[in-house]
Amino acid sequence: MNFAYPARKAARIFNGTDLHIPSGKVVALVGSSGSGKSSVIQLLERFYDPVSYEEVTDAKKKETKMVAANDGTDGTVAVDGDDMKTLDCRWVRGNIGLVGQEPVLFNDTVHNNIALGACGARGGVGDVTRKQVEEAARASNAYEFIAKLPDGFDTFVGNAGGKVSGGQKQRIAIARALVADPKLLLLDEATSALDNESERIVQASLDGLVKAGGGERTTIIIAHRLSTIRDADVICVLENSGDGSRVVETGSHEELMALGKKYKALVEAYETK
Numbered sequence: 001m002n003f004a005y006p007a008r009k010a011a012r013i014f015n016g017t018d019l020h021i022p023s024g025k026v027v028a029l030v031g032s033s034g035s036g037k038s039s040v041i042q043l044l045e046r047f048y049d050p051v052s053y054e055e056v057t058d059a060k061k062k063e064t065k066m067v068a069a070n071d072g073t074d075g076t077v078a079v080d081g082d083d084m085k086t087l088d089c090r091w092v093r094g095n096i097g098l099v100g101q102e103p104v105l106f107n108d109t110v111h112n113n114i115a116l117g118a119c120g121a122r123g124g125v126g127d128v129t130r131k132q133v134e135e136a137a138r139a140s141n142a143y144e145f146i147a148k149l150p151d152g153f154d155t156f157v158g159n160a161g162g163k164v165s166g167g168q169k170q171r172i173a174i175a176r177a178l179v180a181d182p183k184l185l186l187l188d189e190a191t192s193a194l195d196n197e198s199e200r201i202v203q204a205s206l207d208g209l210v211k212a213g214g215g216e217r218t219t220i221i222i223a224h225r226l227s228t229i230r231d232a233d234v235i236c237v238l239e240n241s242g243d244g245s246r247v248v249e250t251g252s253h254e255e256l257m258a259l260g261k262k263y264k265a266l267v268e269a270y271e272t273k
Contacts, residue, residue, distance in 0.1 A: 001075035002052035009053035009066035013039045015244020028221045028229035031238035036245035037222045041188050043077050046084050050074040097177030101189040105161030105169055110146050111153040117176035140174035141205035167198025185219045192224050226270045237263045
């Protein structure tokens, strides 16, 4: 697979990258800043399609510009063997749950902020029952603090979630990702913006829901704190040496530590901070 962002056509993000994510497993993506971890999420959400650019010179105008190669070599992003370009985007996104590092909450009730996660998968907010919302809140370790809010699930969270803490906002976002029972769960630096205590609580929620997937859900984790991904089924190490990111190591935590290369160096660098 090849890829570069349209706004930075000359900067290759992926260059002949081959990444296989096994179904029903917990897969962690690690690597230095700029290695393309979050770009994998962008492609899976189909915000972009694989594309590369090449320089083309117009002899008459005496100018060079970057244009899409369109030579059939950019590769594909496939789910269960199906090219995502052939799938309905609404179906794709209806089966994906995403929790980022800065979730967006709307100036609405806690219930509606969680129920919004089912739009496209189960219909709309009105098609989700209170029981389903509460089950998602329990799974995200959010039920207890929500129950203590002035109006419980009917409490308004304020503009951009200003009436709840960062950790509470993150747990509401996790509940929103879970309410549609997604087949693919994407956790993109989901605890990086939190203080240590909030991170501990949210990480416990994430650990619990990952285990509860029971092989029926594929979970992809991007985490800057490598201690949070030690138990992943597969860890993929990405590295970009300047000409595009590639997968340089794949295995469990124990296997990669024994290998003694890039992953071990990342772990040791993290532990000395």
